[in-house]
Structure formats: C-alpha cells, structure tokens
Amino acid sequence: MKRVILTGASGFFGSHLLRHLLVNTDWEFICPASWTHKGTPERIKNALVGGYENRVTVITHDLIAPFTEQTKKGFGKIDYILNIASNSHVHRSIDNPREFIVDNTLLAFNMLELARELKPEVFLQFSTDEVYGVAPAGVNHKEWSSILPSNPYSASKAAQEAMAISYWRTYNVPVVITNTMNLFGETQDSEKYTAQLIKKINAGEIVKVHGAKGDIGSRFYLHARNGADAVYFILKNLPPQLYNEGESPMPDRYNIVGDVELDNLTLADIVAKMMGKELKYELVDFHTSRPGHDRRYALDGSKLKGLGWSAPFDFDKSLKKSIEWTLNNPLWL
Numbered sequence: 001m002k003r004v005i006l007t008g009a010s011g012f013f014g015s016h017l018l019r020h021l022l023v024n025t026d027w028e029f030i031c032p033a034s035w036t037h038k039g040t041p042e043r044i045k046n047a048l049v050g051g052y053e054n055r056v057t058v059i060t061h062d063l064i065a066p067f068t069e070q071t072k073k074g075f076g077k078i079d080y081i082l083n084i085a086s087n088s089h090v091h092r093s094i095d096n097p098r099e100f101i102v103d104n105t106l107l108a109f110n111m112l113e114l115a116r117e118l119k120p121e122v123f124l125q126f127s128t129d130e131v132y133g134v135a136p137a138g139v140n141h142k143e144w145s146s147i148l149p150s151n152p153y154s155a156s157k158a159a160q161e162a163m164a165i166s167y168w169r170t171y172n173v174p175v176v177i178t179n180t181m182n183l184f185g186e187t188q189d190s191e192k193y194t195a196q197l198i199k200k201i202n203a204g205e206i207v208k209v210h211g212a213k214g215d216i217g218s219r220f221y222l223h224a225r226n227g228a229d230a231v232y233f234i235l236k237n238l239p240p241q242l243y244n245e246g247e248s249p250m251p252d253r254y255n256i257v258g259d260v261e262l263d264n265l266t267l268a269d270i271v272a273k274m275m276g277k278e279l280k281y282e283l284v285d286f287h288t289s290r291p292g293h294d295r296r297y298a299l300d301g302s303k304l305k306g307l308g309w310s311a312p313f314d315f316d317k318s319l320k321k322s323i324e325w326t327l328n329n330p331l332w333l
C-alpha cells in the first residue's frame with residue numbers, strides 16, 4: 001500500500017487521476033486543495049463515489065505557501081508525490097501573466113522542497129505539450145525537444161520543469177516529468193475547448209473556431225482517464241532514474257499522447273454530431289485574436305507506447321460518454 005500526496009485533486013485532471021488510482025489500487029491519498037484556482041469540492045466528491053472516503057484526506061492549503069512543520073509531520077511516510085496542480089489556461093495567462101508565473105513557479109518550488117524533505121520514491125511533475133511551442137506540420141516533438149514556450153502559461157510550466165530538473169540534479173529528488181496533450185472528460189471547466197464546445201452547441205450559440213479557411217489549428221485529444229492510466233503505468237513500471245545512480249544528464253521524461261489528431265473544426269463537428277445538434281461556428285484568426293496561440297501542438301508518443309502503455313479508453317466512446325455525462329449534469333454546463 002502506497003501513501004501519495006496528490007495536488008490538484010479538486011481540478012479536472014487531478015480528480016480523474018484520484019478516481020483512477022482509487023479504483024485500481026489500495027493506496028491512500030493526501031490532497032492539498034486551495035478551493036480556488038478553479039478547484040471545486042464536487043470533483044473530489046465525484047472521485048470518492050463507491051466508498052473510497054476512508055483512503056483520502058483533503059487538507060485546505062494554498063500551495064504558494066510552504067507547509068507548516070505540523071502539517072508535514074502529519075503527512076507521515078510518503079511514497080509518491082504527484083504534482084498536478086497549476087493555473088492551467090492559456091487565455092487567462094495572457095490576460096493575467098503575473099498570476100500564472102507566481103502561482104505555478106511557487107507551487108512547484110514548495111512541492112519540490114517538500115519532496116527534498118519527505119524523500120518519496122517518485123516526484124511526478126505533470127506538464128504539458130505546450131512547453132515545446134508550436135509543432136510545424138509533420139513534426140511531433142519527442143521527449144527533450146527544445147523548450148520554446150509561446151505564452152505565460154506554457155512558460156510557467158517550463159519553469160516548473162526546469163526547477164524539477166535542478167532538484168533532481170542538486171538534491172537527488174526522484175523526478176519524473178510527463179508532457180500531456182489535450183485532455184477532455186467529465187467535469188472539465190468550460191474555459192477549455194472541448195467542454196466549451198459542449199456548452200455552446202447545447203445552447204445553440206456560435207462556436208469560435210481558431211483558424212482560417214484551409215489553415216485551422218489542430219491538437220491530439222485524450223480522455224483524462226487515459227492520461228491517468230498513463231501516470232499509473234509509469235508509477236507501476238518505470239521507477240525513476242536518480243541522478244547519482246545513472247549515466248544520464250537528465251531525469252526520466254515521458255510524452256502522454258492521444259491517438260487522434262483533430263483540427264479544431266473537425267472536433268467541433270464531431271461533438272455537434274454526437275449531440276445531434278447543428279454546429280454554428282465562425283473562424284477566428286488566431287494570430288490576431290490570441291497572441292501566443294500555437295496553431296498546432298503535437299507530441300510523439302512512441303517512447304511510452306514502446307514501453308508497453310496503450311490508452312485503455314477508445315476516443316469516440318469516451319467523448320460520447322463525456323458529452324452525455326455533461327448534459328446529464330448541467331452544473332458543468
């Protein structure tokens with residue numbers, strides 16, 4: 001039985017990860033939650049359905065502050081630290097860069113300091129494809145491609161990675177970095193594209209699709225439970241290489257990628273068809289409407305696949321299920 005500190009459990013992906021690990025393991029979880037930065041108690045409540053309450057302790061804590069000595073003593077022995085929490089939206093980061101840079105760097109620093117002290121077996125820093133910046137057509141970034149963030153959100157995520165790498169090197173913290181592409185699923189905030197499509201199409205509103213005729217941006221999409229399964233696979237099968245034990249000048253890093261690359265308009269069309277509704281849309285030129293926007297993101301997922309991981313949940317079925325769930329739970333619309 002492992003004991004895990006999981007940050008971001010009140011957020012979209014963190015709550016799916018909590019659920020996936022509760023269902024598939026006997027591990028216990030401590031979840032610090034600030035109840036702000038887009039975190040909600042309902043997501044944790046959903047993750048606990050089925051009698052898992054006894055294995056989860058939620059503490060109220062804003063991760064931009066260090067943990068107190070008493071709180072740290074209360075943690076006891078910790079096997080894994082899964083650092084999922086972050087301010088997570090590109091548009092908001094463009095409007096308010098300070099909030100993103102301060103929150104995401106300080107929370108990573110505080111979690112790394114905690115890891116230095118608690119000495120877990122794994123410190124997993126959950127990051128994004130966006131640290132690599134735009135992927136030109138035909139190029140899917142491999143692990144350790146050049147980091148070239150385009151906006152304050154992706155810069156703050158790259159800064160988290162850089163700090164984690166330095167703690168791996170300087171303090172031998174057992175860092176693993178994952179870079180994940182676009183996630184979708186139940187309880188996603190409607191500021192994110194897939195959830196926004198469901199909300200707007202359901203309301204009969206016009207959807208803004210980034211791109212111009214013949215030049216529409218694209219992403220790879222992955223249900224959040226598939227992302228969670230990849231994290232579980234890494235924890236089970238791929239113990240991190242420590243700096244003082246290996247030859248490599250860098251820690252372990254894995255891309256977590258969906259099988260399906262879709263352009264923004266095709267995804268909108270698929271969602272509308274699954275909902276049985278008409279798609280009303282306008283194309284919005286991303287260069288003027290969203291400075292710092294990247295037309296295409298793409299990661300190469302062959303490393304993790306070669307190590308034996310494949311996504312357990314089918315794209316079409318999981319998208320349909322998420323749409324149905326959202327329509328049946330209008331709180332999330």
Ligand SMILES: NC(=O)c1ccc[n+]([C@@H]2O[C@H](COP(=O)([O-])OP(=O)(O)OC[C@H]3O[C@@H](n4cnc5c(N)ncnc54)[C@H](O)[C@@H]3O)[C@@H](O)[C@H]2O)c1
Binds near residue numbers: 014038039182
């Ligand atoms: N959603 C995606 O498509 C996607 C893709 C790749 C990577 N990611 C990464 O996944 C992680 C989760 O993203 P999400 O979409 O679930 O975001 P979200 O906005 O739904 O959740 C963010 C979580 O972080 C917590 N958080 C932020 N700042 C905090 C602080 N100071 N103290 C305590 N908690 C804090 C929030 O409370 C919330 O629980 C982020 O690290 C994001 O960069 C997301």
